[in-house]
Amino acid sequence: MQKKQFKTESKKLLDMMVNSIYTNKEIFLRELISNASDAIDKLYFRSLTDSTIKTKREDYEIRITLDKENRKLTISDNGCGMTQDELENNLGVIAKSGSFDFKNDPQNKEKSEIDIIGQFGVGFYSAFMVADNILVKSRAHGADTAYVWESSGADGYTIKECDKAGTGTDIIITIKEDTEDVKYSDYLDDYKISTLIRKYSDYIRYPIRMMTSSQKLKEGSDKEYETVTEDKTLNSMIPLWKKNAKDVTDEEYANFYKEKFYDYEDPIKVIRQKTEGGVNFEALMFIPSHAPFNYYSKDYEKGLQLYSSGVLIMDKCKDLLPDYFSFVRGLVDSSDLSLNISREMLQQDRQLKAIAKAVEKKIVSELKKMLENERENYNKFYSAFGTQLKWGLYSDFGMHKDVLADLVMFKTSEGDELKTLKEYVGKMTEDQKNIYFATGDSVEKISLLPQVESVISRGYEVLYLTEDVDEFALQVLGVYNDKAFVNVCKDNIDLATDEEKESIKKENEDAKELLDFLKESINDNLHSVKFTNTLKDHPACLSSEGEISMGMEKTLNKMPGAEEGVIRAELVLEININHPIAQKMKDMFETDKDELKKYAKILYAQARLISGLSVDNPSELGNLVCDLMLK
Numbered sequence: 001m002q003k004k005q006f007k008t009e010s011k012k013l014l015d016m017m018v019n020s021i022y023t024n025k026e027i028f029l030r031e032l033i034s035n036a037s038d039a040i041d042k043l044y045f046r047s048l049t050d051s052t053i054k055t056k057r058e059d060y061e062i063r064i065t066l067d068k069e070n071r072k073l074t075i076s077d078n079g080c081g082m083t084q085d086e087l088e089n090n091l092g093v094i095a096k097s098g099s100f101d102f103k104n105d106p107q108n109k110e111k112s113e114i115d116i117i118g119q120f121g122v123g124f125y126s127a128f129m130v131a132d133n134i135l136v137k138s139r140a141h142g143a144d145t146a147y148v149w150e151s152s153g154a155d156g157y158t159i160k161e162c163d164k165a166g167t168g169t170d171i172i173i174t175i176k177e178d179t180e181d182v183k184y185s186d187y188l189d190d191y192k193i194s195t196l197i198r199k200y201s202d203y204i205r206y207p208i209r210m211m212t213s214s215q216k217l218k219e220g221s222d223k224e225y226e227t228v229t230e231d232k233t234l235n236s237m238i239p240l241w242k243k244n245a246k247d248v249t250d251e252e253y254a255n256f257y258k259e260k261f262y263d264y265e266d267p268i269k270v271i272r273q274k275t276e277g278g279v280n281f282e283a284l285m286f287i288p289s290h291a292p293f294n295y296y297s298k299d300y301e302k303g304l305q306l307y308s309s310g311v312l313i314m315d316k317c318k319d320l321l322p323d324y325f326s327f328v329r330g331l332v333d334s335s336d337l338s339l340n341i342s343r344e345m346l347q348q349d350r351q352l353k354a355i356a357k358a359v360e361k362k363i364v365s366e367l368k369k370m371l372e373n374e375r376e377n378y379n380k381f382y383s384a385f386g387t388q389l390k391w392g393l394y395s396d397f398g399m400h401k402d403v404l405a406d407l408v409m410f411k412t413s414e415g416d417e418l419k420t421l422k423e424y425v426g427k428m429t430e431d432q433k434n435i436y437f438a439t440g441d442s443v444e445k446i447s448l449l450p451q452v453e454s455v456i457s458r459g460y461e462v463l464y465l466t467e468d469v470d471e472f473a474l475q476v477l478g479v480y481n482d483k484a485f486v487n488v489c490k491d492n493i494d495l496a497t498d499e500e501k502e503s504i505k506k507e508n509e510d511a512k513e514l515l516d517f518l519k520e521s522i523n524d525n526l527h528s529v530k531f532t533n534t535l536k537d538h539p540a541c542l543s544s545e546g547e548i549s550m551g552m553e554k555t556l557n558k559m560p561g562a563e564e565g566v567i568r569a570e571l572v573l574e575i576n577i578n579h580p581i582a583q584k585m586k587d588m589f590e591t592d593k594d595e596l597k598k599y600a601k602i603l604y605a606q607a608r609l610i611s612g613l614s615v616d617n618p619s620e621l622g623n624l625v626c627d628l629m630l631k
Contacts, residue, residue: 003156025182029193030200031467032075033169034311036062037204039079039169041400043141046080053141055167064210064234068188070177078168081151085126087149087159091124127173128153130184135172139164182238194234195500203239203310210234222566239310241284241333243386245272259288261329265289268381271330271372273362279354285330285363291384294389295327304359307333320356324392324404325363329386332359360403367407371420379418382409390473398476405480411443411464413456419463421480429459433487435491437463439551441470449610450538451488458495462488468555485602488553489611490544496534504533507577514589521597522604524616527570535576541606544569550611573604598624 020591023173040060042289047053055078063167065074082090127134132152139146146164151157164170176184186192190212197208212232219223239246251567267286274282291576294300302323303316320332334353336370369377382389386409393404409418414427426436436455446464459467465471474485486493508515508530526543527580544550546569553569575582581603588596605621608614615621 003158005156008088011433026187026196027200028126028129029075029187030311031126032600033062033197033201033208035076035124036077036169036171037206039077039081040206041079042079043080043167060206062204062206064193064206064208066188066193066210071177071188073173073175073187073193074170075173076168076170077619078166081143081167081169082136082138082147083140083143084147085556086140087136087147088139091149091151091157091246092403101572105187110487123172127171130175130187131173133174133175136160136169137164138173138573139167141167145546154372157485159469189258194232197234200312202235202312203237203242203307204235205237205310207233207237208235210608215505239307239333241272241282241331242310253286257329261286263288263329267329268377269366271362271366272326275355275358279334279351279358280336281332281334281355283330283332283359283362285328285359287328287367287381289380289384291327296387300326304328305331306337307331308337309333309335313337319352320359322356322392322400323395324388324400325360326365326387364403364407374542382418386466387469390467390469393473394469394476398478401477405477410437410470411448411466413452413462413464414521418447424461424463425481425483427461428483432460433483435463436460436472436481436488437465437474438488439465439549442466445612449489450535450541451543453538454534454536455488455493471549472553472555487549489542490549493543494615500533502576504531507531507533511586514586517589517593517596518585518600521600522573524604525568525571526604527572529575530571531577531582532574533577535574537579538576539579539581540573540575540603540607542611542613543572543574545572546570550613554612573607575603598627602628 039383040062043053043055044057044060047055060078063074063076065076066072066131067074127276134151136149137146138149146162147159148162148164149157149159169374175187176182176185184266190210193210201208209231211229212230215225216228218226250270253270257263257267257270258265266289268289269285269287271283271285273285292300301316302321303314303318304319304320305312306314317332321328329369332355334351335527336354367378367381370381388406389404390399393408406420406422409420410424412419412424421435428435438446438449438452440449442465443464446452446462452462464475465474471487477485479485511531515531516628517528519526522529532541542550548556548567548569550569550571553567556567575585585596585599588599602621602624604613
């Protein structure tokens, strides 16, 4: 029989598809099973109005047969089958899709409630990635004659009559010989095939059956094993997310999550979502109770599994989750997605973006509910992923602050519980104009800062920022509920009364020569020295001017690639005018300037240590302290 040639365009497409489009050879099985499912769907649809079709729904199946000796893999269905012309049109022209034509036939469109998966007519040819030869035996429903289509690739194909009992299609693949790079024999192994079906086609609505072999203990023996062969259904068929929520138990959700996403703990939150309208999809998402071991490493990949009508399209679709919700695990299933010629390659179309937007909105809503109604669980979640939310606030120049501002929490000067910004503002006194915060390595160290004690003494609560990202996040946020964020360790904090301001202003003017002398004596790129009347019992403290605070200086200088000491805050040494040390310095300025230099350096070093900064020359500090002790 004369071999027919693919069209020139089809030859190029076949070569490109086998060598470029599909990057993962194993997906050929998914494509062929999806096509088989479509063929059964078509016949089932026709049976609703055609009384000559006697097949019951429970009789439909997809069967896989392995012949290791002859290196043959067969995928069979008892669906609608194909006539000679349909074989010619659907398989002789690459990218011609019978499923696409069926779905868009006006006679079918209004009646059909069936999701047709394959619509681009290319997936079948993915089998050539693993096949030396492909036979397609098919008998259309109601036809007396069956036909076989055969091809070894781009060199062409033949079609002729053949013997085939029953309606449907058999795709018989002769698997390639193994190479150094690829072990094609894996596709003749029943365990491998079972694994691929569970991975990609577990939710095909018809049973996928295969004879499988396994080792089992012989009856009456606790040592001897025998090989047992059984006809096994490989897929579960009913997706958990398709079941009515009230029919699914917490245990079922937990088991599904742990098995699907390889976790050893139950999720802290299950999120179900069903959206209809502009784009139709269902989502089943989980918030883990702990961060994966590689969560904060480059190896971690975010993303939700993406299904189209129950068929896995992508294991981790990163476009469905923003980075700040990268901890969410789960899946999205939609029959509306626009796919191009490969199910691996998604167009970045409006439908995918619409799904991502709806998913984000749902996650925010569920987190807020957990925050309000399940505070203990939210605290546990926040312990694992709160840093990620704060990075989300800071990233992209604060574009996401409206989404995340009500979800972040901080320790404060009042109690051990984390508080939201909303809760902080809700407790503010009427005269409080700003939201006050301080940074440090720990809550304990922050609470010892003189400025913090000063603010608390005036009846104001202080946010304790202990993570590197905290201050950057608040700086990007700018204001919350019309209240500005103010670092208590910056010299622009305004807590004094008008009378106190006027008094300290006069003190600094009168002591200008002394203050300049102290600054010159310290000689550590100190921006300035001044007196203050807001420190209660503490002798001195460090504050900063400008955009870079002391906390930000530490964070920026320890980042990878940063040159030590390049980024510096403009430090201000503030001396408590009400402390005896102030009068002591005034007296020494008149009587013993050399000794005053030593006092200035000790006081500055002390202020640095209290603020969590290092002392550049600890040896000098030790000698100065010893000199004073000996007097």
